[in-house]
Structure formats: C-alpha cells, structure tokens
Amino acid sequence: MTLMPTQPEIPNASDRQFAVAERECAVISNDAVNAEYRMLVLSAPPVFTAAQPGQFFHLLCPRGGGEAPFFRRPMSVYRVDPDKGEVAFLYKVTGAGTESMAALRPGDGFNILGPLGIGFDLPDGIRHVLLLARGVGLATLAPLAQVVAARPDVRATAIFSARKPEFLMSVDYMAAHGVDVVGVTDSEGTSAVDRVESLMRDLLAGGNGVPPVDAIYTCGSNRLMRLAQKLAAERGIFGQVAMEQQMACGLGMCFCCVRDFNVGGDIVHRRVCCEGPVFDLQEAVSW
C-alpha cells in the first residue's frame, strides 16, 4: 500500500450508515450551456441522489494548470436522478476552482462530498409558489420544479432575471415540470426592480382562477431578496432564501461561513453550510 495517497482511500463506510459521503464519481458529461455556464453530470451512488432541493455538494476541484485550489467549492445540486444514478451541477466559471472543473472530461474522476446543508421546505397548504432568481441563483431553485411537479395541488411561477436572454437557462426544463417562467433581462430593459415588483404584485393578487402566490423562494440577488422580503412581509406569507458564503469545511466545523441574521431584532451569526444554505426569508440580512 502507499502511505501517501493523493486521494485517500475512503473508509468502508456504507451509504446507509452515513448521511454524508466523500466519493470519487465518474464524469458523464461536462458541456457548455452558453458562453458563461456549464453543466456537469456525474455518475452517483444513492447517498448522493438522495440530495434534496437547496442542498449542496462540496467539490474537490482538480489540479488545473497551476496548483490545485486548496479548498473544496460549494455547488447547489441542480438535478438528481436516482433511477439513472446521476447528479448534475449548473455552474458559472468565475475563478481557479470553476476553471479547473470546466476542464473535466467524460470518464474523469471527481471527488465530491455531500449532500450538505438544509434544503427548501414546502409547507402543506401552499397553493402557488413563486421562484425568484437571478443569474446562477436559478441553479439553486431549479430542483424545486421536481418537487412542485410531484404535488399537483401546488402551482408554480418563476421570475428569472439575467443580463441577457441567452443566460436565461432551464426555461424548458422548468416548463416541462409545469412551471410558468417569466424571463426578465438587463439587455431588454425588463429586469429593473420596480418592473419585477409590479409582476410580483400581480402574482400576489391572483385572479382569473389562479390562486395568489403564497410562498416565495429566492436566490442569487440581494436586490430581489429585499423586494421579496418587502412583499412577503406585506402579505404575511412564507418565504425562504438560499444564501452563499465562502466555505472551508462545508460541515459546520470551522465557522468561516457565518452571516448575520435578524432573529426577533437581534443580529446573530449563523453558519451558511449547516444552518442553511436555505434560511427564513425575513431573517436574512442584505449582504
């Protein structure tokens, strides 16, 4: 045996015994979705395909041209397929870690840790959910479509915001799951907050046989989160936000990923990795 494994042998932890696992997965595909985003599909064991919407994985980025990034990189689960044994991530190349992910080829091994964190909650009695996302935030909200599709009593509308129309991803995927998608973009001048606010007010009012929106989920934009907080508070409806913060361990051990939350007027720190990344909408504090 070698005493210095680059990838340590994973102990004979059975998937049933541990809720979170570190595993090397084979890359099935890793293709560009558009000029900025890529989709990585991995072959995955049951412990990984059990991931819930809003949970994330911590990815060990491979050595690129230079030195491998030291920390893992957190990514929301975009899609799971327990039957095929697949998990997928939708990601934007922003720095060294995501650049080295972009170089992964089918058949390569990729070490991932997860599923981590607390996902979204869809309380009983909700009739119409609104998904409000900007940029890569929609990667985090997209898996809610699968949940909503499995609940015929729940209707879903999505307002997705992006810089340009070609960056509005997952529209077909969402539509296939019965979600009405409204795209707004900077280049078309449709993404301003007041414009989104009036779209939201219409949805919150309901009418023409459509029940009023009674739950809001948001991710990816501080401005949209504040808007969602305002409107959800006005109506007293349920809301959740998925937050991001730099992470080292991803498990709750290091306390590097804290953010401020407003709990009954007190500002408290919470760890995004294990007390989130999904939080109560009204407790979130703008970043």
Added chain:
Amino acid sequence: MVDLSTTIGSLSLANPVMPASGTFSDELAQVIDLDRIGACVIKTITREFRAGNPTPRVAETGGGMLNSIGIPSKGLGDFLDRIVPVYRRIQAPLIASVSANTTADFAALCRDVSVDGVEAIEVNISCPNLEADGHAFAMRPDLTEEVITEIRKATTLPIWAKLTPNTGDIAGVARAAEAGGADAVVVANTILGMSIDLTTFRPSLGSGMGGFSGPAVKPILLRMAYQCSRAVSIPVIGCGGISTASDALEYIVAGCSAIQVGTATFVHPTAMITVLEGLEAFCRERGLARLMDIRGAVGAVGETAGDLPAQPVPAEAV
C-alpha cells in the same frame, strides 16, 4: 493485531489520532465513525459569549490556508449543558479546549470545565488572534509557567498546554509548561501570517492577519515538535500539516505520543480515518507489534536509527 494505543500522562487512548481544536465538531459524525478516533478535542471555548472575527475568515494559500475565525464561543453554559452531554455518547474521550485573557480567568475556567465527562483540558495559551498584535501567553516561558502553575492548582484533570509557533524559544516554553505542571504539550498552533488581495489591495482576511495551517506548515511544526520532545519528559502531541499516515509517522518518530489532524479534515473529512488505517498498515508492513515502539526513534545526525527494520519486511513474514 497491531497495538496502536498510547498514553498521555494518566490518560490511555486506543490510538494516537485526534482532531486539532477548531477543525472538528460532532457534525463530523455524519461522515465518519467518531468511536474510531483516539480522542475528541473540541473547539476552544471562552467563559463568555464571543462573536468571533469579521469575514472573510479564511483564505487559501499554496498548500494551506489562513484563518482568522477568532474564537466564536457560546460560552461556558453551552459547553456544560449541550456539548458535554453530546460527547457522552461517543466512546473517544472528550478533551475540552479553553482560552482566557488573564491567568486568573484561565484558572477559573479550567476549574469550571472540570466536570464528569471531560477527560483532559487542552489550554489554548497560544491563539494568535485573541490579543493585540498576536501576543499570547505561550510566546514567553515566564508567562507560560505562571499561567500553567495557576491552572494546575485549579483542576485535577490532565492539562495539555497548546503551544504557539510564534515564539523564538519553543523548547524553553515547553520546559516552562512542564515546570508549571502540564501533563502534555501540544505542538503547535497556527503560524501568524497574512495575504493580500491584489484587486482591492486589502488583506485577504477580514481581520488583517491570521493563522497559517495545512500541509505547507509541516516542516516547521515538525521541527518544533522534535525540539520539544528533546526538551521535556512529558508527552508531546504533534500537530501541524498532518494529512496522511506518513505525516503522522514523522511526528511519532520525532518523539510525539499522539498527533492531531486539523486543516486536512476540511479537504477530506475522512482524513483522520485515513491516517489511522495508514498507521495500522505501516505497522503490519514493518512487523511492528506496537506503534509507540517507534516513538522518538529518529536518529541524531550521524547516528543510525537503532535496530528497527529499515525496509519493509516481506508480507509472508507478517
């Protein structure tokens, strides 16, 4: 069956592998079986609530990381009411880690954490973030001896003094801890460092400077653990850059009775188990019945390393 057990003063451990304070919590039980490790050293606590430092609290460096987490602490009450009961369910002994700003507060806190369920106290007299300019007790032998002497009077539990590499005289500080009555020294904490973000021209860490850890620090902290093991007769617990069994073995051969795995757990949460299994495999391959037989076996320069088998013995002989 290989004997991996070790003793730290009056405390016997099933094996020498334990987490480094601040890089471990019971949340790790989601990924590994905590009953397999030698001891559970938990994050340093303070008596009062502390919020910790501003973000960003971590930064990557070549082969390691910087942190300025600070010591966010829910305080003594949370430790006694919540943390101690959680660890009662885990076989590995619970080692508290404490910090305070004065000698008297240190001693009083050690007295108050000396409850049923706590098997030893690691006193973090080395944290570079707590005091101005990174100063700490363990930077000077006189301050170290004074604080350990007072702590010794306040508790009957074993005391492990966690030393800082940010001193010019690590062996002198280790001797001072021994003179004060420490049962072991932990060598060592993080090295004070910094990095600068060239887009903003600001330090990468929210609090400016922070502690450097991970694989890159190993040669420095291994050298210090070696110096300390030559300077004192109490056990030395090695810590710094350990991510594989080979790293751990170097510390043991340098004279350490146990080792702590820190930053490596952030990258591979299974690291402690990997190290443990690697130690056992090493013993089997080298025909060692007891891992601790090679403790301190490092030869001085010009000397041979005794009669240990230098080459792996053939598998059929094991």
